[in-house]
Amino acid sequence: MRARDAADLALLGTIWGGSYLLTRVGVPAFGPFAFIALRVGAGALVVAALLAWRRELGTLTERPFAQAVAGLLNSSVPFVMIAWALLHLTAGLVAIVGALSAPMTGVVARVWTGERLTWGKVAGLVAGVIGVAVLTGDRAGVTGDQFALPVTAVLGGALCYAIGGLWTKRRCAGIASTTLAAGSLGWAALAVAPLAWWTWPDAPIATSAWVIVLIVGTLCTGAAYLLYYRLIARAGPQTAILVTFLVPVTGMLWGMAMLDEPVTWRMLVGCAVILSGTAAATGMFAPRRGAVTAPAESRRT
Numbered sequence: 091m092r093a094r095d096a097a098d099l100a101l102l103g104t105i106w107g108g109s110y111l112l113t114r115v116g117v118p119a120f121g122p123f124a125f126i127a128l129r130v131g132a133g134a135l136v137v138a139a140l141l142a143w144r145r146e147l148g149t150l151t152e153r154p155f156a157q158a159v160a161g162l163l164n165s166s167v168p169f170v171m172i173a174w175a176l177l178h179l180t181a182g183l184v185a186i187v188g189a190l191s192a193p194m195t196g197v198v199a200r201v202w203t204g205e206r207l208t209w210g211k212v213a214g215l216v217a218g219v220i221g222v223a224v225l226t227g228d229r230a231g232v233t234g235d236q237f238a239l240p241v242t243a244v245l246g247g248a249l250c251y252a253i254g255g256l257w258t259k260r261r262c263a264g265i266a267s268t269t270l271a272a273g274s275l276g277w278a279a280l281a282v283a284p285l286a287w288w289t290w291p292d293a294p295i296a297t298s299a300w301v302i303v304l305i306v307g308t309l310c311t312g313a314a315y316l317l318y319y320r321l322i323a324r325a326g327p328q329t330a331i332l333v334t335f336l337v338p339v340t341g342m343l344w345g346m347a348m349l350d351e352p353v354t355w356r357m358l359v360g361c362a363v364i365l366s367g368t369a370a371a372t373g374m375f376a377p378r379r380g381a382v383t384a385p386a387e388s389r390r391t
């Protein structure tokens with residue numbers, strides 16, 4: 091791997107891992123719907139600005155239904171579920187559980203397309219279940235009444251990513267990556283906007299919360315998507331998929347460093363087991379016969 095690609099990979103993993111921390115800090119001020127509407131809206135504007143600079147805004151009209159569904163499955167629905175979960179769980183815990191999207195993809199492909207389940211995909215899913223069981227055995231240091239339901243919401247978000255990845259592969263093939271990023275984020279913003287308006291907080295929102303949501307939207311969403319697609323184009327999907335392994339680690343480290351979140355031995359073991367399952371499910375332990383397909387938008391939050 092070239093030094094520039096390694097730097098991009100590390101930067102992307104750090105940015106997406108940090109998005110869990112920033113969302114956890116910022117979402118209480120807005121609520122999940124308003125926070126995510128602002129996040130995906132800002133992200134869409136960043137990518138659309140690039141399209142405008144290239145004079146390619148007209149490409150956003152390409153297969154709008156496919157782009158809209160991709161936006162729902164890859165952005166608005168999982169982002170809202172994860173944002174709500176972060177009201178109750180630590181950033182590190184959510185980042186680790188979210189990595190289950192890769193093992194889930196094999197099961198979704200089996201149900202949807204009849205694709206054969208390989209031993210690696212089965213092993214990945216089993217490892218993921220074991221990892222979550224280990225991870226949640228002591229509530230991962232989380233106090234409070236809400237625990238099981240927020241963890242379920244994160245798993246639901248991971249399932250959305252798995253379905254969304256397959257939808258993008260089957261229904262959005264041929265759409266330029268920048269167009270798809272801008273279009274899907276734009277549709278995601280439109281989908282969440284009515285709920286954001288309905289649940290908009292009555293209390294004044296602090297300037298710091300506005301700064302956080304703008305950072306998450308412009309940097310962790312818009313700019314990060316562009317960086318991810320550039321990494322795919324330059325280094326290939328086999329390199330880009332490695333970000334899936336960095337995000338849980340960086341998410342845990344960000345939470346520990348900035349919010350003093352606890353890191354228990356169960357979190358470390360559960361993270362290792364889940365990432366081993368991710369590696370198995372994505373074929374990293376198998377002999378290389380072809381390129382590994384990177385997950386759509388790499389299961390970011």
